[in-house]
Amino acid sequence: MKESLEEIIQTIYLLPEQVLEEVLVNFQHLEYPKNYFLLKSGKPCKHLWFMTKGAARHFYTNEQGKEMNTWFSLDTQIIVDTTSFVKQEPAHESIQLIEDSEMYSIEYAALQVLLQKHHSFALWFIKLVELHYVAQIEDRIADLQFLDAKKRYQKLINLNSGITNRVSLGNIASYLNITQETLSRIRAGKL
Amino acid sequence: MKESLEEIIQTIYLLPEQVLEEVLVNFQHLEYPKNYFLLKSGKPCKHLWFMTKGAARHFYTNEQGKEMNTWFSLDTQIIVDTTSFVKQEPAHESIQLIEDSEMYSIEYAALQVLLQKHHSFALWFIKLVELHYVAQIEDRIADLQFLDAKKRYQKLINLNSGITNRVSLGNIASYLNITQETLSRIRAGKL
DNA sequence: ATCATTTTTTGATCTACATCAAATCAGTTT
DNA sequence: AAACTGATTTGATGTAGATCAAAAAATGAT
Missing domain, CATH: 1.10.10 (Arc Repressor Mutant, subunit A)
Structure with missing residues (x-):
C-alpha cells in the first residue's frame, strides 16, 4: 500500500519537480467515518479522490428503491463518478464509505487549471485514465456478459x-x- | 454525419491551426469492404480509427467458440480496442466490418509523438476519451446490470x-x- | 447476559431466458 | 423455376437464479 501522495502521483507518470509541487498543494488530505457519503446522486461529482486506506461502494438506486452496487474501491484506488465528473452534471450514482477511510482529494476546477497550465500534467492525467479506468471498466463489461x-x-x-x-x-x-x-x-x- | 476529418477533430477540441495541420498529416484515409477485420484478437491494436461511413462489430470468442458482440460502431464513431491500444498488448477482442466502410486512422506511435509534442493535442485527446468513451461505457455496464x-x-x-x-x-x-x-x-x- | 437489530442461511416455488430441434422465409446461384 | 444457402421464426423443454417466507446466526446496545 502506498502511503504518500507524492508516491501515488509519481508512480502514475513522472512529473517535473516544479510541477509536482504545484500539483501537491492542490490536494487535500481527508479522513471520513464509515457510512459517510462522498457523493450523493443528483449532485455533480466535484472531486476526484485517491483513497489510501478504507473502502467505498458505488451504487445506484433502482425504480423499486433497491440499492445496486456498481463498484468497490478498496485502499489505493481512485474514486470518482467519471461521467458526472467530466461533464459536471448531476451524478446517477452515489458513493458511500463502508469503512473509516483516508484519502486525498482534488477539485474539478483545480484539475482543469493544472491541465491547461502544464503539458506534463495533461500527460499524467491521460496515464491516470488509461491505467486505472479503461482496463478495469472494460473487464467489468466482459465479466457481466460472459x-x-x-x-x-x-x-x-x-x-x-x-x-x-x-x-x-x-x-x-x-x-x-x-x-x-x-x-x-x-x-x-x-x- | 461529418464528412471531413478536420471537422471531426475540431469538434472534439479546437486545436491551433499549426498543430491541426501536423495532426491531419498523421491520419490516413481508408476504405475497406464488408467482413474485413480491423483487428484480430491476439494482435495488439495499433490504430485508432474514426469511422465516417459504415459499421463494425467488436466481439470476443468464448470457450465454446461462440462469438459474442460487445459493441457496435456505426458511422461517425471512434473505433479502438482501448485496453489493447493503451498498453499495446494483444487484444482480447476482434473488430470486423459489417458493411463496406470508410474511415481515417492514426497509428499508436504517431499519436504518442503528437501527445508529447503538443500540449493542445494532449488536451484534445483527453476530451476525446471523455466524450466518446467514458459516458458510453459506463452506460453499458448500467444497462447490463439493471x-x-x-x-x-x-x-x-x-x-x-x-x-x-x-x-x-x-x-x-x-x-x-x-x-x-x-x-x-x-x-x-x-x- | 439479555434484548433488539441486522446479516446470513435454508427451503419452496416461480420466471426469464437458454437450449435443442425443426420449420419457414429471403436471397443467390444454376 | 428449382435448388442451395443463410437468416429468422416457432415450439417444447430445461435451468440459473429470482422471489417469498421464515429460521438461524452474528452484531450491537442497554
Missing part, C-alpha cells in the same frame, strides 16, 4: 483477497448482480 | 434508429447478451 454468478464471485475474491471480511454479503451480492440468497448458496457450495 | 433483455433491446433501437436494417438479428442478440431465438420472440411481441 461469466455466470459463481465465476463472477470467484474472480472478485481472487482479485480482492480479504474482501469477504470487509464487505457484507449483501453488498457483494449486489455488485455481482445476484441476490443475497444466491450468493449465500454459492458460498455454501450449493450452486 | 435492464432485462426487452428493455436493453428497446434502448438500443431508440439510440440507433435503423440499426435493425443494418445489423443482423444474430449480431444484435449477441450484443444484448441473449440468444437469437429470444430476440426474435421479443420482436414478435411474444415476450
Whole structure:
C-alpha cells in the first residue's frame, strides 16, 4: 500500500519537480467515518479522490428503491463518478464509505487549471485514465456478459483477497448482480 | 454525419491551426469492404480509427467458440480496442466490418509523438476519451446490470434508429447478451 | 447476559431466458 | 423455376437464479 501522495502521483507518470509541487498543494488530505457519503446522486461529482486506506461502494438506486452496487474501491484506488465528473452534471450514482477511510482529494476546477497550465500534467492525467479506468471498466463489461454468478464471485475474491471480511454479503451480492440468497448458496457450495 | 476529418477533430477540441495541420498529416484515409477485420484478437491494436461511413462489430470468442458482440460502431464513431491500444498488448477482442466502410486512422506511435509534442493535442485527446468513451461505457455496464433483455433491446433501437436494417438479428442478440431465438420472440411481441 | 437489530442461511416455488430441434422465409446461384 | 444457402421464426423443454417466507446466526446496545 502506498502511503504518500507524492508516491501515488509519481508512480502514475513522472512529473517535473516544479510541477509536482504545484500539483501537491492542490490536494487535500481527508479522513471520513464509515457510512459517510462522498457523493450523493443528483449532485455533480466535484472531486476526484485517491483513497489510501478504507473502502467505498458505488451504487445506484433502482425504480423499486433497491440499492445496486456498481463498484468497490478498496485502499489505493481512485474514486470518482467519471461521467458526472467530466461533464459536471448531476451524478446517477452515489458513493458511500463502508469503512473509516483516508484519502486525498482534488477539485474539478483545480484539475482543469493544472491541465491547461502544464503539458506534463495533461500527460499524467491521460496515464491516470488509461491505467486505472479503461482496463478495469472494460473487464467489468466482459465479466457481466460472459461469466455466470459463481465465476463472477470467484474472480472478485481472487482479485480482492480479504474482501469477504470487509464487505457484507449483501453488498457483494449486489455488485455481482445476484441476490443475497444466491450468493449465500454459492458460498455454501450449493450452486 | 461529418464528412471531413478536420471537422471531426475540431469538434472534439479546437486545436491551433499549426498543430491541426501536423495532426491531419498523421491520419490516413481508408476504405475497406464488408467482413474485413480491423483487428484480430491476439494482435495488439495499433490504430485508432474514426469511422465516417459504415459499421463494425467488436466481439470476443468464448470457450465454446461462440462469438459474442460487445459493441457496435456505426458511422461517425471512434473505433479502438482501448485496453489493447493503451498498453499495446494483444487484444482480447476482434473488430470486423459489417458493411463496406470508410474511415481515417492514426497509428499508436504517431499519436504518442503528437501527445508529447503538443500540449493542445494532449488536451484534445483527453476530451476525446471523455466524450466518446467514458459516458458510453459506463452506460453499458448500467444497462447490463439493471435492464432485462426487452428493455436493453428497446434502448438500443431508440439510440440507433435503423440499426435493425443494418445489423443482423444474430449480431444484435449477441450484443444484448441473449440468444437469437429470444430476440426474435421479443420482436414478435411474444415476450 | 439479555434484548433488539441486522446479516446470513435454508427451503419452496416461480420466471426469464437458454437450449435443442425443426420449420419457414429471403436471397443467390444454376 | 428449382435448388442451395443463410437468416429468422416457432415450439417444447430445461435451468440459473429470482422471489417469498421464515429460521438461524452474528452484531450491537442497554
